[in-house]
Amino acid sequence: MTRKLLLAAMLVGIGGCNFWYNEVPSPDLLMQKIPWFDHMIKSKAVHPYASAAVPRRTPAGAIPVGGGERDWHVGDLVLSAYVFDTLYANKLVRPATPPGPGARSGQDVFNIYCSPCHGYGGAGDGTVKEFITGIPSLLTDQARKRTDGYLYSMIRYGRGVMPLYGDRIYRRDERWAVVAYLRSLQANAPVTPVPGAK
Numbered sequence: 013m014t015r016k017l018l019l020a021a022m023l024v025g026i027g028g029c030n031f032w033y034n035e036v037p038s039p040d041l042l043m044q045k046i047p048w049f050d051h052m053i054k055s056k057a058v059h060p061y062a063s064a065a066v067p068r069r070t071p072a073g074a075i076p077v078g079g080g081e082r083d084w085h086v087g088d089l090v091l092s093a094y095v096f097d098t099l100y101a102n103k104l105v106r107p108a109t110p111p112g113p114g115a116r117s118g119q120d121v122f123n124i125y126c127s128p129c130h131g132y133g134g135a136g137d138g139t140v141k142e143f144i145t146g147i148p149s150l151l152t153d154q155a156r157k158r159t160d161g162y163l164y165s166m167i168r169y170g171r172g173v174m175p176l177y178g179d180r181i182y183r184r185d186e187r188w189a190v191v192a193y194l195r196s197l198q199a200n201a202p203v204t205p206v207p208g209a210k
């Protein structure tokens with residue numbers, strides 16, 4: 013009985029959708045009624061609402077802007093940094109699984125994107141060091157104490173002067189590979205003191 017009810021509800025639902033997309037006038041018509049709306053809809057080439065297939069399907073292989081992950085931010089403000097780091101970034105755990113097929117190695121990615129500032133060894137002595145102040149060494153005690161999730165989030169979102177790299181290192185497994193590579197750099201180098209620290 014409950015099943016039949018459920019089925020009936022689903023059919024009404026589906027029927028409702030079809031009615032909505034096929035019978036209701038296109039938003040194009042409404043927009044065209046407003047003369048001062050200089051809208052793409054007037055373009056001869058683009059007819060965004062012409063198809064009844066709304067909402068459109070995501071093309072195969074498309075990646076959501078957020079990478080399919082919950083969004084958070086390492087944050088620039090002290091408060092948001094505290095909240096988001098504690099709630100999200102620090103809770104992330106580095107997966108034990110190796111990177112998937114086609115992933116660039118952590119070393120390659122680090123050398124491409126991070127070394128210009130942080131240096132090939134992570135000591136904060138990259139080639140642009142003289143132009144940008146405040147590039148930290150990643151071999152300090154402080155950087156070593158950061159959680160893996162924190163490093164991952166720095167890569168994804170950046171902070172302050174450090175740009176975000178989440179769009180260029182968009183594969184999660186590559187970001188984790190960079191974290192792993194960073195850890196190996198730290199393990200093989202002596203601890204550098206944070207400048208100004210006692």
Ligand code: HEC
Nearest residue numbers: 125126129146147148154155163166167171172173174177
């Ligand atoms: C344009 C220069 C630049 C590039 C490129 C860059 N960083 Fe940074 N990075 C910085 C600066 C500047 C800071 C300090 C930001 C702050 O504290 O607000 C920083 C901070 C960090 C920190 C935090 C260190 C700590 O102790 O809190 C980590 C981790 C880090 N970067 C990793 C990376 C990785 C990994 C990459 C490559 C994906 C990268 N950075 C690329 C400039 C850069």
